[in-house]
Amino acid sequence: MKINKNLERVLKNSAVVLTGNIGANIFGLLAISIFTKSMGVEVFGYYVIFLSFIEIIDKIFNFQTWQGFIKYSIDFMSRNDRSGFIMLLKFCFFFDMASLFISIVIAYFFSSLLLGFFDIPKEHLYVLIILILSTFFNVFEISVGIFRAFDEFKIQTKITVVSAFLKMASFGLVALVDPKFEYFSYAVFLSQSITFFLKVTQSKKVLERNGYRVKDIINQKIELQKIKDLNILSFIIYNNINTGVRMVSRQLDIVLIGRFFGPDSVGIYRIAKEIGSIAARLSDPIYQTIYPELARLLSLGKHLEAKNVAVKISFYGGVVALITYVVFIFLGEFAITLVFGGEFLRAYDVVLIYYFSILISIIVLPLNPIIFSYGLAKEATINQVIATLVYVIVCFPLIYVYGDIGASFSYIIFYLVWTWVTLNTIKKGSLL
Numbered sequence: 001m002k003i004n005k006n007l008e009r010v011l012k013n014s015a016v017v018l019t020g021n022i023g024a025n026i027f028g029l030l031a032i033s034i035f036t037k038s039m040g041v042e043v044f045g046y047y048v049i050f051l052s053f054i055e056i057i058d059k060i061f062n063f064q065t066w067q068g069f070i071k072y073s074i075d076f077m078s079r080n081d082r083s084g085f086i087m088l089l090k091f092c093f094f095f096d097m098a099s100l101f102i103s104i105v106i107a108y109f110f111s112s113l114l115l116g117f118f119d120i121p122k123e124h125l126y127v128l129i130i131l132i133l134s135t136f137f138n139v140f141e142i143s144v145g146i147f148r149a150f151d152e153f154k155i156q157t158k159i160t161v162v163s164a165f166l167k168m169a170s171f172g173l174v175a176l177v178d179p180k181f182e183y184f185s186y187a188v189f190l191s192q193s194i195t196f197f198l199k200v201t202q203s204k205k206v207l208e209r210n211g212y213r214v215k216d217i218i219n220q221k222i223e224l225q226k227i228k229d230l231n232i233l234s235f236i237i238y239n240n241i242n243t244g245v246r247m248v249s250r251q252l253d254i255v256l257i258g259r260f261f262g263p264d265s266v267g268i269y270r271i272a273k274e275i276g277s278i279a280a281r282l283s284d285p286i287y288q289t290i291y292p293e294l295a296r297l298l299s300l301g302k303h304l305e306a307k308n309v310a311v312k313i314s315f316y317g318g319v320v321a322l323i324t325y326v327v328f329i330f331l332g333e334f335a336i337t338l339v340f341g342g343e344f345l346r347a348y349d350v351v352l353i354y355y356f357s358i359l360i361s362i363i364v365l366p367l368n369p370i371i372f373s374y375g376l377a378k379e380a381t382i383n384q385v386i387a388t389l390v391y392v393i394v395c396f397p398l399i400y401v402y403g404d405i406g407a408s409f410s411y412i413i414f415y416l417v418w419t420w421v422t423l424n425t426i427k428k429g430s431l432l
Contacts, residue, residue: 013289020157027164038179045263048270060244061103065092069145086220130185137196143203166191238377253407269404272350291369310366357411387418
């Protein structure tokens with residue numbers, strides 16, 4: 001009965017997030033459609049390169065602490081340690097703010113070099129700077145941890161949908177009034193700023209509803225020794241290294257394709273990744289909800305319940321992923337032409353290969369939350385490094401010879417290696 005309740009809570013929260021993600025993904029695809037049809041494949045390629053560059057810098061230098069916050073906040077709440085919870089929240093916020101500032105400065109410093117590396121016209125430097133500055137509004141990403149720790153997935157979902165709608169609407173307005181690359185960057189900046197405001201106000205309401213006042217957070221002293229003793233900082237650092245290493249496998253393909261084949265190929269490949277990742281986005285709600293649920297179960301020593309939840313999630317996710325793949329085989333070419341235009345039709349063949357890596361990632365989705373629920377950020381980082389090294393070794397020759405098709409095969413190899421080393425970690429540690 002308890003197992004059913006745990007799984008039921010995961011599926012219920014997943015359904016809430018899924019509903020929002022479907023809406024957000026539709027708005028996101030419409031925003032890309034508006035951009036591609038307004039600016040063409042070359043400028044879209046520039047835009048993709050800019051976003052990839054910003055994401056790489058952000059993930060490496062911006063120590064987003066929300067994953068660590070979820071784990072340790074649940075531990076504090078389980079022990080009714082209010083001061084510990086408040087201290088953790090305050091520490092995570094200031095840590096995020098400091099690291100975000102560093103990432104913005106570094107991105108700005110290397111912005112001119114990026115344009116030269118990819119032979120992008122210097123007139124687009126201003127656009128890149130606007131996009132870099134818009135990342136300032138990620139300063140309150142700790143809100144992700146707040147919403148998930150308190151089971152407030154509805155609020156997080158609403159913000160996600162509103163944010164995607166704002167971006168689509170602002171892109172649409174730019175396309176109608178004066179479709180210039182610069183104005184699209186203003187639209188991103190505007191939507192990011194409004195999203196930031198929503199995250200702050202809604203987080204405040206959630207905290208106050210659970211008895212945590214802003215005044216108490218301001219007055220709470222950060223106990224660095226306690227942070228050290230509980231290995232919170234170590235967890236955050238290793239998690240960031242893990243994320244930074246993961247950026248290699250997520251963005252190296254864009255960099256190599258852009259360098260070897262130019263912005264046109266980048267634009268087409270990005271569309272292929274967007275389409276191929278639809279199933280992954282549909283499974284993302286499960287990842288968001290299963291992590292805090294597994295953290296609760298394992299914190300209470302309920303290993304069998306956690307194992308059953310993980311196995312069932314893998315099965316259901318795999319079935320859904322296979323169904324979406326079959327649908328794409330029959331409708332993919334028509335959908336690409338309709339949404340993005342005929343010049344992006346080459347993305348169809350790429351998706352057919354790339355999708356297998358997404359299928360693997362969905363089936364093994366619970367493995368990462370299990371590792372992090374045990375606080376094994378170091379082990380997770382080692383696994384990520386091993387898989388990424390193999391990926392890098394095969395990525396260069398495959399992309400150089402086969403282009404975007406080779407990049408897709410590289411992803412399949414990455415996920416196979418990562419799955420193997422992660423399963424070995426779980427087996428050796430007898431985690432489940």
